[in-house]
């Protein structure tokens with residue numbers, strides 16, 4: 252008897268998984284995960300991503316076993332792997348979630364579709380986010396997102412039937428990073444994957460950690476606890492966006508009820524959860540840009556900015572930025588934190604990119620690939636849209652050049668975060684932390700940090716670079732051809748909450 256194939260990609264869960272539940276009600280099933288070397292060994296991939304996947308599929312496999320099924324694990328090029336499964340089991344239908352990832356996965360999906368068509372095997376791809384496939388008009392997108400998020404959750408099947416021929420078949424094993432030619436940064440403190448971990452993070456955020464989310468999300472001192480830390484779980488599909496949305500709404504309802512009853516609660520809860528809900532929709536808003544225009548992985552969203560930085564890439568600056576050796580303590584602390592933990596909060600990501608793009612005048616493409624490897628939650632749709640926005644090449648967003656000095660005063664005035672990740676500066680007084688090179692020779696000796704020896708001199712003068720970058724970017728932004736191009740970008744990608752005239 253032919254089988255229903257559930258093709259797992261970045262949706263590694265059993266809960267609220269419509270393809271799984273639909274397949275299970277249609278006949279005997281095989282659930283499949285494929286290690287694809289072309290994705291794993293690509294420039295934007297890292298061993299930490301693979302570890303997270305492995306932790307996720309270990310739990311997925313045991314959950315599927317509990318439902319009477321198993322997870323088949325294979326490695327190879329698609330659709331060759333499918334051909335092997337089809338030879339053995341005769342695939343009646345393929346069930347999967349729609350995926351908006353990178354150009355490699357896009358090309359892979361095209362090959363799989365062509366193969367399935369030739370074999371007369373239908374593929375059913377169901378949405379897993381608020382991203383709308385073949386969207387023709389950005390107007391009304393937010394209402395569509397809301398409609399999807401408020402749909403009821405899908406229960407996992409109570410039992411999954413397996414084909415009889417499965418008995419003598421090798422299910423395949425989890426494969427570690429050393430079995431691939433994959434890039435690897437050494438991490439010391441990184442989140443682990445899996446459906447149960449995702450629920451733990453969500454519960455602790457909604458019930459305790461999230462109370463001061465709105466006020467504490469921007470400082471790297473507080474953000475690692477006060478932010479949800481769900482991004483990697485969302486990126487690998489350990490939890491559905493709809494589940495997060497539903498649970499957040501229930502918690503908001505509960506808080507309102509408790510307030511009515513006079514229960515003492517942090518007054519900031521409702522504002523915090525309202526900010527959190529907005530960000531859930533931003534996730535899909537940004538991914539929609541990649542879905543509608545996959546070329547933003549490689550090209551400026553606004554082509555009027557082409558040529559702005561391409562010819563001036565300074566490799567020494569880039570290396571210093573990558574290694575956390577720019578001589579600007581907060582920039583360096585962020586980069587070094589990322590090396591260890593694979594995560595940093597939004598404001599610090601924006602500052603890192605702003606520093607690379609404006610102060611170092613680096614084209615966004617190489618920094619983007621480097622950060623893709625470092626971010627455990629790498630999600631190309633958000634990543635490339637944000638990188639382009641923070642480097643000022645969309646034409647539809649306010650240009651924000653973050654001062655690496657002011658950010659210290661605003662976000663880490665006591666140097667708690669800086670001292671943790673830049674231990675060379677541990678004994679320096681707060682007043683010198685933003686610009687330790689301003690210490691005189693005696694102070695450097697006294698505080699045990701010789702600039703240029705223990706900690707680098709600033710690789711650029713931030714004020715000179717700021718002025719140069721501001722002038723260049725504003726000059727191009729106001730040019731008539733840029734404005735015309737920006738209007739097109741807005742029509743295709745712009746958030747309808749902020750009209751073009753206000754940008």
Ligand SMILES: Cc1cc2nc3c(=O)[nH]c(=O)nc-3n(C[C@H](O)[C@H](O)[C@H](O)COP(=O)(O)OP(=O)(O)OC[C@H]3O[C@@H](n4cnc5c(N)ncnc54)[C@H](O)[C@@H]3O)c2cc1C
Pocket residue numbers: 468478479480481482483485486527530531533534535537595596597598600601604626628629630631633634637638641
């Ligand atoms: C240059 C740059 C690159 C980024 N690259 C990524 C990336 O590859 N993957 C990624 O998930 N996020 C990315 N972000 C967005 C944001 O920084 C992270 O989503 C957030 O820091 C993750 O932590 P959290 O889960 O605790 O977020 P929370 O603040 O708790 O937010 C909850 C969820 O909302 C979504 N979200 C939050 N902020 C944003 C935002 N500004 N844009 C879009 N979605 C958002 C994420 O899914 C996040 O998990 C990037 C931001 C910048 C400035």
